[in-house]
Amino acid sequence: MTLADQENQTQNQNQNQDQNKDQNQAPPETPEKKSRRKFIVIAVLILLVIGGGLFYWHSTFSEDTDDAQVDGDLYEVSSRVTGQVVKVYVQDNQTVQAGQAIADIDPKDYQVAFDQAQANLASAEADYEQAHVNVPITSVTSSTSISTSGSDVTASSAAVAQAEKQKEAADARVVQAKANALKAQLDVERYTPLVQKDVISKQQYDQAVATANADTAAVLGSQADVIASQEAVRQAQQKVAQSRFQAQQAAKNGPQQVKAQEAKAQSMLASVKQAQAKLEQARLNLGYCHIIAPVAGIVSKKNVDVGVNVSIGQDLLTVVPVTNLWVTANFKETQLDKMQVGQEVKLEVDALGGRKFSGKVTQVGGATGSRLSLFPPENATGNYVKVVQRIPVRIDFTNLDKENGDFKLRPGFSVTPIVTVKQ
Template identity: 50%
Template structure:
């Protein structure tokens, strides 16, 4: 549109210049004629006015042409800027894509390194065998530097915070015995009395619970008093000194009243 307007302005300039040339020529001719008094002063004045008007028209046409050229220059400048921005935008898009690819690659490397770190930490944990409870090591079957196999027994840990007494009372002594009754436990090794409670009564006699239960011979009707395992636990803080050991001999006394 700007180029069409510029072309029209150039055409108007050419037309105005042609009209101006003719008007100036008429003015020169009318000047000679008025001097010879061959035309009236009014005709001469009209020729002068027409010449001035044509000159002004030429200037106006030239100004319009210059304005059109400026508009063309501005449009071309804007076009160049738009093209530069388009090229920059394409370059930026490519840079963004490259940056995104680098970010994805870096993220994948981070995930891989994190997985390797987790595996290394897990392998490091395998180098330490931790006991599930606190206690005293006994029955150790390995030495430092010895190779071991999965499932091999290395040692035993005795938890001295979880000690109880298994008392085999006669079945005739259980008539008034109940869970929760207080118990006095005399330990021969320390020659001390400890306080405890009846925690549970076994569901069968010791003979039935043994690895090889005895069987009466045919025709043997002798009545044998059976013994029932009773689990007795120590009261809190009774074993905090860790004086007792599994397997020690004790004499329990259950207070049924």
């Protein structure tokens, strides 16, 4: 191809490109297209304004966080007695009601202990009744002893007086006997010369001598009576002293004996109460053999089967309630400026497809989560980096019975709470 042919071909290609540009050039816009374009621009501007307003309202009039979850009380059901499980009534993930049977522990040993406690209580009550009845008996016996002792003192004093009178009488008889003996002796002395002169008969003289001897013997007998009377007075005085001592002891020991009997009755009463306490403990232990659900909920973490030997405090299962629930939301500290107790909250649950629940703020935590952790940070050591802290906030459901009628809400579900901090 010659150079001239190449130039002609190039000119033809340029001409074809110019023709194609003229053919592809858009026709002039009509007024309808201009109006539609203007409407679209205005709509976009309106949407931007609305979006900005919503963003401003959301950021100014409410606070939200995605660090929140449903909370609830988890009830660990454990054994309160030791024994072998003989029956289990529930399975994992089963719904139970409050008071529903969960398991039974063999009650034979605890039934024997209960019967023994009943027998011990009956014995203690009998001992107390006997001691209680003996209190008035001891009181009456003590009073009688005091009265008798007083009477003995009076009688002994009277006996002393009588013995003293008898001694006086014996003394008088001694004096009389001595006088008689003296008279008889004088008669013998007078009769002696007379009998020698045969003035009087020998018989009269012998009678006088016999009378003198008898009166002398009477003096000795009267003196012996005086000695006996003195001994009787001494014995009566000793009896008076003994009676007075017994009266003093009765007056002193009588109330003490009553107090001792009352103390014994009180001790028996304490034994009765102790036996009652042991009986009540035996009754409780027997009742603990039948394990029931503390609340209504769902059985989880079941760890008990028939034949297993359980001990006191051993966890058997967990009951998760589905009615007493709340939300724990961990808000940033910068979000708490206008947050107060009682503010309304909208709650969105992720697991239920964003189902909305209503609630209110009931508590604001007393410390940040990091401060309450097992190993709180020590900012005074090492390099310090400021980290926005989070505070746990409790949010209670306000209409849970109606909004959770199907009981699908579970502890641990993630929640997005939106707190209205401005009305």
